[in-house]
Amino acid sequence: MNLNKFDKVPIYEQIIYEIEKEILSGILKCGGKMPSVRNLSLQLGVNPNTIQKAYTELERMGISISAQGQGRYVSEEALSLIRGKRMIMIDEIYENVLKLEAAGISFDDIILELKKKKEVEDDVKA
Amino acid sequence: MNLNKFDKVPIYEQIIYEIEKEILSGILKCGGKMPSVRNLSLQLGVNPNTIQKAYTELERMGISISAQGQGRYVSEEALSLIRGKRMIMIDEIYENVLKLEAAGISFDDIILELKKKKEVEDDVKA
Amino acid sequence: MNLNKFDKVPIYEQIIYEIEKEILSGILKCGGKMPSVRNLSLQLGVNPNTIQKAYTELERMGISISAQGQGRYVSEEALSLIRGKRMIMIDEIYENVLKLEAAGISFDDIILELKKKKEVEDDVKA
């Protein structure tokens, strides 16, 4: 997991995002066990309370379930829930595009610019 | 000006953004006078310290200049500086697109989705 | 037995409740033998310690008796003890009704609502 303690986005949100990524990529499986609070705490060098906070949030979103004394599991609906969350990110991106338009940059120019950046990156990889 | 005191983005940043918008749209002209801290504070119902913070930031960025005892003016370079700032927003948008890709949504799908949203909105307007 | 390991009520309490239900329904008879810790543990897929805890509690309440080396039996007073426990549940229900009243819902409305729910359920069955 990639955490940045100096980032403006809080650690517990970074953890949420990283765990979601692991579920999306199949490292953590739906119905499977999640790392325990204490384990993850040691592994990431982060206080257990912070892990707890991230886990509580994941549970609130229905992505994980906890069982007293037994541990914590990835919910069966986790995958679709996370995919839904990601879809919402498109809305947020669109909002930012609109703000740019308001600043006088045309929609098509923005799309063009994004494609250009993408091509550059693909070339670098190749 | 549209301010939302409950928004997660701080009020002083909202003010900066709104003032930049007024400069871009010509409501505030380069070389022209900016509203005084006290006036703007009353007009927006915002603490003077908050206005002050926004103005200080605008000054730091070279968008405004204060002249001792004469008030504060929009700098001559303001327009191009703001346009430059907006260009940087494309990078931020691109960052978010990359995050979405990491979640398994292809770049082309994202662009497609953005275009779809744009069309819908244009249709609504027409 | 219906156990839910994700439920907020601890498994050992769920087990107690289920065993009491079996005694009430006659599946387990007063004076009859209770399943062994090991058997029940295997049958329910639950840690033996958890079964043990449930049994200890049942014993403490006088519902079961263990005889050295001979196993565990349902006590003769089990039925009446359990019925008494159930009567106490009315007090708990009453407590919750009072809380609802404090929230501005009248006692009569609550009773009415409960009767309505009951009717609906009876209709569904019929």
Added chain:
Amino acid sequence: MNLNKFDKVPIYEQIIYEIEKEILSGILKCGGKMPSVRNLSLQLGVNPNTIQKAYTELERMGISISAQGQGRYVSEEALSLIRGKRMIMIDEIYENVLKLEAAGISFDDIILELKKKKEVEDDVKA
């Protein structure tokens, strides 16, 4: 506010419940300011983190809104949200009634018993 540190229900939930009660009773008004984290912390003799936790939960439920550096406000929808929550409590009561029925006490007997308790209490008051 009535808090019991030794109660099995966590302090932060007790606080949530008490604040909801104050909103229902009009002590806290929709759109009005809520006590600050530090103030309430001192007033209740509870750690600020615990208050924070309660407030965060209230915010998540849409009952309150926080504004950076300004404080926290009761949302406009708070009243209806809380009333909705209370309605759900009826379902929980009904669930418990069903459990009692399963133990052989008839629905009508339960209602009768509740009414009897209510009468006794009303008499005591009068």
Added chain:
DNA sequence: GTGGTCTAGACCACT
């Protein structure tokens, strides 16, 4: 061993 709650005390950004 597990999750959950709580305290004490610190730090940061915003108004």
Added chain:
DNA sequence: GTGGTCTAGACCACC
């Protein structure tokens, strides 16, 4: 002053 995050360390109940 406000809210929000984080650490350290403790305690509890449950499996």
